[in-house]
Amino acid sequence: xxxxxxxxxxxxxxxxxxxxxxxxxxxxxxxxxxxxxxxxxxxxxxxxxxxxxxxxxxxxxxxxxxxxxxxxxxxxxxxxxxxxxxxxxxxxxxxxxxxxxxxxxxxxxxxxxxxxxxxxxxxxxxxxxxxxxxxxxxxxxxxxxxxxxxxxxxxxxxxxxxxxxxxxxxxxxxxxxxxxxxxxxxxxxxxxxxxxxxxxxxxxxxxxxxxxxxxxxxxxxxxxxxxxxxxxxxxxxxxxxxxxx
Numbered sequence: 001x002x003x004x005x006x007x008x009x010x011x012x013x014x015x016x017x018x019x020x021x022x023x024x025x026x027x028x029x030x031x032x033x034x035x036x037x038x039x040x041x042x043x044x045x046x047x048x049x050x051x052x053x054x055x056x057x058x059x060x061x062x063x064x065x066x067x068x069x070x071x072x073x074x075x076x077x078x079x080x081x082x083x084x085x086x087x088x089x090x091x092x093x094x095x096x097x098x099x100x101x102x103x104x105x106x107x108x109x110x111x112x113x114x115x116x117x118x119x120x121x122x123x124x125x126x127x128x129x130x131x132x133x134x135x136x137x138x139x140x141x142x143x144x145x146x147x148x149x150x151x152x153x154x155x156x157x158x159x160x161x162x163x164x165x166x167x168x169x170x171x172x173x174x175x176x177x178x179x180x181x182x183x184x185x186x187x188x189x190x191x192x193x194x195x196x197x198x199x200x201x202x203x204x205x206x207x208x209x210x211x212x213x214x215x216x217x218x219x220x221x222x223x224x225x226x227x228x229x230x231x232x233x234x235x236x237x238x239x240x241x242x243x244x245x
Contacts, residue, residue, distance in 0.1 A: 063164045063179055064205065070181035070189040070214075075206065078214040081231040082189070085216065088230035089114040092137030092238035099146035108134065108149075110220045111242050117186040117218035123165055124157045124217075124225050129243050131155035131169055137237025148236075155243055167192070167217070167227065169241065176227075176241070177202045180217055188217040190227055209233070 064073045071079065081088075093112065096105060110116035111134065135148045153172040159165055165180040167190065178192015193211045195202050203211055215229035227241035 074214050082214050085230040088238045095137040096147040101147035116220045119186045126159045129155040131243045134240045135236035190215045
């Protein structure tokens with residue numbers, strides 16, 4: 001994957017003040033969960049920050065250090081979570097079934113099948129997508145839901161001039177943005193961050209561990225992908241983002 005030739009503000013486009021000691025829990029998506037949502041047109045994202053003259057004149061380091069090796073970017077703690085992705089699948093699915101959501105899992109098909117990843121054509125082409133989130137398992141007694149599915153929101157994939165592939169969930173009260181790195185023949189690795197509520201822009205990865213995310217992007221159909229985040233920092237044991245044209 002070629003790296004970026006001009007340092008523009010993507011992951012850290014509009015820096016936010018880090019939360020203090022009394023950080024609120026992450027907000028739930030603002031729309032109610034539905035089992036079979038109707039398609040919606042992707043909505044425009046908030047304007048991106050414009051690079052300053054100093055940024056434009058900076059060396060061509062690329063995003064997140066200009067590397068195509070996610071291990072050089074992800075924290076040791078996040079890499080350890082990713083290494084336990086099989087445990088997250090097993091624990092989250094078992095908890096959802098034990099809580100009475102077996103039928104819901106069956107209806108989701110390949111999306112919730114840990115072995116559904118297909119080889120080849122791993123990179124979603126740049127453009128607008130529809131996406132929705134499913135959360136399995138409970139992170140703590142304060143978030144007891146073992147299965148939650150949300151309606152469709154808007155996502156987009158960007159290919160920067162330097163060859164960085166960026167995935168962004170642009171609408172909803174929980175939004176994500178991060179880079180996709182090559183890994184194996186049936187997955188890419190995602191390293192990114194979350195933004196909540198009415199916040200504008202995204203923190204840099206590493207600026208606030210509660211917002212950092214590491215997961216895998218897998219193709220599960222002809223024009224269908226999923227982002228799998230094991231052991232997310234809030235709410236669930238496994239978070240899935242379905243992405244379709």
